[in-house]
Amino acid sequence: MVDKFLNCRYAKPNAKYALICFPWAGGGSNFYAQWGRQCPDSVEVCGITLPGRESRFRDPCTTDADQILQDTCSAIYKKYCNTDIIFWGHSMGALYSFETALLLKKLHHKEPVRMFCSGISAPHAPERKHVGQTVNDMSEEEFVEYLKKLGGTPEQVLSDPEMMTLFLPPLKADYVMMEGFKSPIGVDPPLSCPLHLFDGQDDAKHNLKAWEDVTSGKTTVQLLPGGHFYPKEPSNQSFLISYITERLN
Template identity: 50%
Template sequence: MVDKVLNCRFPRPTASCQLFCFPWAGGGSNFYANWGNMLPESLEVTGLTFPGREGRFKDPCCHSLEVMQKEIIAAILPKCRERPFAFWGHSLGALMCFDVAKTLKSEYNLEPERMFVSGVSAPHSAERKESKVYVKDLNDEEFKDFLKKLGGTPDEILRSEELMALFLPPLRADYELVDQYEYDLEGEAPLTCPIDITDGQYDIKHNLKAWQDLTTGKLTIKMLPGGHFYLKEKDNMMRILENISSYFFE
């Protein structure tokens, strides 16, 4: 199972730190796995593959946030015990990497060196709760309209019934995970690591400052041109990679 979950295209066993990248809803690991060839040799990049896509295309999609979290932790825990690590996550991936980070901290006394989050309000914020769209209540046409407004899904996929039949199950499953995600901050911040945020200037307004409630570490916010999937634009992606490099190797 670990081999299915972890996609490390450019292994660097002597790297001083590992970067685990969590996909957005409907996304895969290959986008992030390619970062491994664009970052310094002292950083090893691993993309996480959710079931129902890429190398796990035949695996049933996961509809349970708890099951997904347990699978991710089982896959990365041995590696997190070996070397320092950091997390990156966009949208659903940001929520998932925070969820995994706080569990690793509370149950195993392990914490990322840094956490990079993108494209979503802080999980406990009113803005995130108010903006939730419950996709389980949408029929397929309504769900396609939702995807069109969000962006990120190529038109050739949205126009093709055959392609949508392949892509709808993992997309719906992932958005069900978004629907299920609830977090209410009680007491002290669960993390101590720095949190670095990037977001698209033209995406819906997110409550990014509320991420500070979740850590005693430093919070940094950077805005880049583009909408929800600003990170897919080459210039933005290169700026993200430059930022990651500067944090670890300044």
């Protein structure tokens, strides 16, 4: 299962840190796996590969949030039980990384030494309260309209029937899975690690301040040029990789 879930393109056997990167909705792991080339030998990078995409294309997409979280924690702990871990997640990946961090702490008493979350309101923020029809109950046509209203999905994907045939199943599965992310935030923050928050300057405004409730550690906010998919810009990628690795020294 480790090999299925964790895409590590540049193995670094003596690395002190493992940077685990969680995909955005419908996304894969290859985008992040190549970050390993730019990271120092002290940082090994792994992208999370969910079923139904890339090397797991033949695996059926799943909407079972509990099972995905269990499998993710198992894969991470099996490979990195003796390594300091760092989590990065953009959009859905930020929520996914947070839920994974909570479960990893619960099951194995292991917490990321730092978390980097991007492009989405905090999981408990009022902006994330879902009203009306759930994604699971939507037809394909209704789901496409929902994506258009929501924003964040490239227009070239939404307007191309062939691309939608390829991307719609994992994309919808991920949105349904997100509806299953329901860990409550109590009075006391569930995490203690430093939390670094990012957003695109031209993206829809997200409630980043609410993320402060999830950790007793220090939080910082950084805005970068671009819209929702600002991490795809080469200059932003280079900045993010440098920013993350510099804070591990």
